[in-house]
Amino acid sequence: xxxxxxxxxxxxxxxxxxxxxxxxxxxxxxxxxxxxxxxxxxxxxxxxxxxxxxxxxxxxxxxxxxxxxxxxxxxxxxxxxxxxxxxxxxxxxxxxxxxxxxxxxxxxxxxxx
Amino acid sequence: xxxxxxxxxxxxxxxxxxxxxxxxxxxxxxxxxxxxxxxxxxxxxxxxxxxxxxxxxxxxxxxxxxxxxxxxxxxxxxxxxxxxxxxxxxxxxxxxxxxxxxxxxxxxxxxxxxx
Numbered sequence: 648x649x650x651x652x653x654x655x656x657x658x659x660x661x662x663x664x665x666x667x668x669x670x671x672x673x674x675x676x677x678x679x680x681x682x683x684x685x686x687x688x689x690x691x692x693x694x695x696x697x698x699x700x701x702x703x704x705x706x707x708x709x710x711x712x713x714x715x716x717x718x719x720x721x722x723x724x725x726x727x728x729x730x731x732x733x734x735x736x737x738x739x740x741x742x743x744x745x746x747x748x749x750x751x752x753x754x755x756x757x758x759x760x
Numbered sequence: 761x762x763x764x765x766x767x768x769x770x771x772x773x774x775x776x777x778x779x780x781x782x783x784x785x786x787x788x789x790x791x792x793x794x795x796x797x798x799x800x801x802x803x804x805x806x807x808x809x810x811x812x813x814x815x816x817x818x819x820x821x822x823x824x825x826x827x828x829x830x831x832x833x834x835x836x837x838x839x840x841x842x843x844x845x846x847x848x849x850x851x852x853x854x855x856x857x858x859x860x861x862x863x864x865x866x867x868x869x870x871x872x873x874x875x
Contacts, residue, residue: 677862678860678862678863680862680863680864682866687868688868688869689852689854689866689867689868689869690803690852690866692761692863692864692866695860695862695863735802735803737803739862746791746793746856746861746862747805747808748793748803748805748862748864750802750803750804751802752801
């Protein structure tokens with residue numbers, strides 16, 4: 648059983664469209680991170696959310712941590728081809744090791760011009 | 761954030777041989793991590809490396825197959841031993857954020873193909 652379930656697994660959209668990626672779990676997380684990984688590169692940290700209900704914005708990207716700290720979403724407005732990549736959520740479970748990150752399987756996003 | 765480099769960036773190896781991957785950080789960090797990302801898959805933690813102590817391995821990973829060194833606070837190596845085609849993968853090192861330990865920063869990865 649995957650601890651962090653990401654959906655959708657694949658997403659192909661046209662430039663200018665909006666999209667939302669979800670990261671869900673039955674476990675509570677003390678923090679959750681979102682990364683973007685481009686082909687041939689390592690994951691690059693986009694944001695860390697810590698507080699239940701927290702919303703963070705990074706230009707056209709909006710991240711939300713669920714009130715119960717079990718889920719998170721990433722919303723992209725007016726997607727651009729440069730947003731193409733693998734989006735990974737990762738979290739540290741409450742009560743677990745304070746450094747062990749558990750990753751979801753990722754959402755592979757393709758934005759077509 | 762930390763700047764992390766890895767060597768080699770990619771390699772092609774014959775089965776039965778070994779590959780040692782180096783990870784260098786531009787600042788001193790307590791904990792370094794090694795992950796494996798198999799084709800089309802997410803990241804799986806192999807082990808955690810603290811300076812001055814033996815690495816802590818996750819379930820399914822053993823020291824004989826993945827020996828790790830951590831000689832100082834800015835450097836670590838991961839060796840993948842007795843290579844088989846199933847070891848073909850991306851190997852990534854990461855470090856914890858010094859301000860918030862639950863956040864990690866990743867190197868660019870080492871792409872290994874075993875023939």
